[in-house]
Amino acid sequence: MLALGAGLMLARVARASTEENWRALSLLKADEALRGFEADRATATPAGAREADFGRAVALLVRQPLTPEQVEEARKLFTALADSGTDDVAQGARYFLGRIAQHHLEQADPAEAARQYRRLLAEHGASIWAQTALTRLVLLELYPADPAGAPAASVAAAEKLLAEARRPVTQSELHLVLADAIFYYGLPPAEALPHLLAAEELRQLDPPTRADVLVQIAEVSVLVGNRVQARRFYETFLAEFPLDQRRFMVGQKLKGLGGGTPPGVGR
Amino acid sequence: MKLKQVGIVVLVLGYAAAAWLVWRHSHRATGTERVTIRLCHWQLEGTVREGLVAVARRYEQLHPEVKIELLVVPENIYRQWMRTQLVGGTAPDLIEYTMYWGRIEELAPRYFTPISREVAEPNPYNRGTPLEGVPWRDTFLDGMTGPDGYNTLMREYYAPTIAMFTMRLFYNRTLLREITGRDEPPATWREFLALRDAVNAYAKRDGRMLSTVINSRDNSWWLAIPLLHGMGSHFSPQLDHDHSLSLSYWEMSLGWLRGEWSFRTPEVANGLAVFREMGNASQPGFVQMRRDAAMLDFLRGHGLMLCAGSWDASSLRREAPFEVGAFRLPLPDAKDPEFGPMMLGPVSDGSVQTSTPFYLNKASAHPAEALDFLRFLTSVEGDQIFVDVSQWLPAIKHVRPTDFSQRFMPFYDGYNWGPNSYFNGTGTEMTMFFLQEMHRMFGPNGSVAAFQDEMERHGSVYSDRDLQAHLRDSRVAFNTDDVTDTARLRVSGETDRLPASPALLEAKYYQTAREMARAVQRRQAAQEAHP
Known part of the structure; x- marks a missing residue:
């Protein structure tokens, strides 16, 4: 009994210590977290050791001064973790392998990043790591390394990935970046409208983004001749964002649509 | 027999050690000494310093266990002083900073604590006011959507504000x-x-x-x-x-790069x-x-x-x-x-934009107390005290401007395309270049054309610097988000947000990089055409 109690206590201490290391890392105290994870690893169970190695590798990505050698050390740790299991740590490690290829190397390797993301999606499609990877994979489709490609084809390829989005937060992110790419490439704004409407319906937007999306839906609705929809979204915007700088301009737009301006427009 | 006794002793000692460790992890040292919260700012105007002192003294009445120390550093040395303090780990708990000074993407993840979770909760100091139960962020006149309140690149709320200017x-x-x-x-x-x-x-x-x-x-x-x-x-x-x-920063910057x-x-x-x-x-x-x-x-x-x-x-x-x-x-x-x-x-x-933001120092020894003071400072009572003494315009709803400051209330019934102005162009470097060269417009020999010529000759040098810094800072922010969001995910297990920067912001990174590459190609082609 005593041994069991001691074991449970020590496990609790180990868990608390791991949590403290992650907390330190959430505040970017990389040195402190690294020391903690290294200490944990010495006494950890196999599962605890994997968590500690994952923590070490993640911390290496922000320990200053950040050197290419340090990133390479992190990459090796992630590779070992990703190739030696299918657990959450392995998935997280594969996601980070994609991120290293995408943003950490002196010369980015988008093909390698896409390969890691696609593998994660194929093997663990619904996991949070795969869903996060999906939002980065869409960017690689939308903005290929070779800028000579046709924008419409890039958007079409990215739209196909929507089928892989299993969580509302992922769906929302994907619709937003698709609408934004359509605007950026100067494709017909009407093509962005379904994405904006879908993003709004998913109710995942933070307040500043929601304000933008409501205005965007209304503005594009005017362009496609859907005045009823435009009015509805202008009015929703005015009701939800009484202090937004665009209030006067939206009031003018509503006047332009006819049918009067809602009370309280302008201050 | 002896070996068994040794084993029991080891087990008991192990149990005791584990119990002590658990106790140490779950109990904070409690002392009776007064906690000191230090706040630094550069506001030497009129009665502004007195306004902050008045709020601090009222807070100390409510919380005798806390002492608020206000450090005023002149504006012309403030930034250098603050940097030194931050690097040396001796910066105050609460720090006035404005993103207009630039490089917030580099500073914020390293030195300032995001308060997104806290601002989603009501401010307890608003009990008994019309703002009771309202999320803290929605008690600000701009909903904390100003560039210091909400950092779009980091997708985090950072700094509560106390005033508004015109x-x-x-x-x-x-x-x-x-x-x-x-x-x-x-x-x-x-x-x-x-x-x-x-x-x-x-x-x-x-x-x-x-x-x-x-x-x-x-x-x-x-x-x-x-x-x-x-x-x-x-x-x-x-x-x-x-x-x-x-107009977003990117519409302004990429529009400049594209020659729009x-x-x-x-x-x-x-x-x-x-x-x-x-x-x-x-x-x-x-x-x-x-x-x-x-x-x-x-x-x-x-x-x-x-x-x-x-x-x-x-x-x-x-x-x-x-x-x-x-x-x-x-x-x-x-x-x-x-x-x-x-x-x-x-x-x-x-824009309805509130200002004079205070960031919470990541290295603060008393983050809970510092944050509590910020809540009071930006409550109806706290901001009213500040506004009454400083004669500045309020940042909080239901706080009344004084009869004197009332006349400076902003005029909103007009066109406005957001906080990004043609003056700022692509960012800090271009702004500084504008200020450095604006003299060409003035005086009997000055002209708008002389200024335009200079901007055309050298403007791209400065806009390139801005955008290169922006790309660099963006990569740092993406990496920081990956790491901090992963760390939070490991602790909380919440899955309502993805452990990464918003994809929309990363899209802007790719758009900027593409437009910069194109601009370089265009310039090279132009140079080859007219060597």
Whole structure:
């Protein structure tokens, strides 16, 4: 009994210590977290050791001064973790392998990043790591390394990935970046409208983004001749964002649509 | 037998050690000593310092266990001082900083604590007020959506704000009466120009050194932002590619890179023409003058008006030996014979944007207490105390401005395309280049064309620097988000947000990189065509 109690206590201490290391890392105290994870690893169970190695590798990505050698050390740790299991740590490690290829190397390797993301999606499609990877994979489709490609084809390829989005937060992110790419490439704004409407319906937007999306839906609705929809979204915007700088301009737009301006427009 | 006893002793010791570790992890040391929270700022204007002191003293009454120490560091050395303190780990718990000084993407993840979770909860100090139960962020007049409140790149709320400002022309009412026989300031741009001519004639007649406007390098910055933005409002829809009725940093920057706008764009050039008139109505050498020196000039009666922000209003009220009035610079309207055809309509004072933000230092030894003070400072009671003493405009809903500060309330019923102005262009480097070269517009030999030529010759050097810094900072922010969001995910297990930067922001990174590569190609082609 005593041994069991001691074991449970020590496990609790180990868990608390791991949590403290992650907390330190959430505040970017990389040195402190690294020391903690290294200490944990010495006494950890196999599962605890994997968590500690994952923590070490993640911390290496922000320990200053950040050197290419340090990133390479992190990459090796992630590779070992990703190739030696299918657990959450392995998935997280594969996601980070994609991120290293995408943003950490002196010369980015988008093909390698896409390969890691696609593998994660194929093997663990619904996991949070795969869903996060999906939002980065869409960017690689939308903005290929070779800028000579046709924008419409890039958007079409990215739209196909929507089928892989299993969580509302992922769906929302994907619709937003698709609408934004359509605007950026100067494709017909009407093509962005379904994405904006879908993003709004998913109710995942933070307040500043929601304000933008409501205005965007209304503005594009005017362009496609859907005045009823435009009015509805202008009015929703005015009701939800009484202090937004665009209030006067939206009031003018509503006047332009006819049918009067809602009370309280302008201050 | 002996071995068994040793085993039991080891087990008991192990149990005791584990129990002690658990206890240590779950109990914070509790002391009876008073906690000291240090806050640093640079606000030496009028009674602003006293305003902050008044809030601190009230908080100490409510919390005798906490002492609030306020450190005032002069503005001209503040940034360097703050950096040194942050790097050395000796910075105060609460730090005033503004993203207008740049590099917030680099500073924030390293040194400041995001407070997104906290601002989603009600501010307990608003109990018994109309803001009871309202999420803290929604108690701010701008919903904390200003650039310091909500950092779009980091997708985090950071700094609660305590005030709001507008740019105004303050005037010597006694002198105005003497010159024009009237009390009222000009109501239109043409009236302003007529007043300038009257001042010049008066000065010549009396042999006095008198300027229409006392200006400074600092305040011309704040004047140029709304002026160029307002004058450009007729053109702005052409840059609004995402149909949000607001120009984002990227629309402004990528538009510049693509050549969609420049300082020769007719509407922007009109803004420069009005800015030139303002500069020519100002005292010679103002482009080198700091705002404190300019205020002294005004107080000594060397000018009829002072170009300044409402932040200086209480200083003027306290120091001026004459009656001071204030008015909004009347920009040309749609009826103006010269600029009218390119004006959309009335121009607003800008976004509802609150300011004077305080960031929570990541290295604070007492983050809970520091955050609690911030809650009080930005409660209805706290902000009212501050506003009453400082004479600044409030940042919090249901806080009343004083009778004196009421006159500086912003004018919102006009066109406004967001916080990004043509003046700021692509960022800090371009802003500094504008300020460095704006002298080319002023004086008898100055012209808008001379300024435009210089911008055309060298502007891209500075815009490239801005955008390269932006790409670098973005990569740092993405990496930081990956790491901190993963760490939070490991601790909390929440899956309602993805452990990464918003994909929309990463999309902007790719768009910027593409446009920069294209701009380089275009320049090379142009160079080859005209070596």
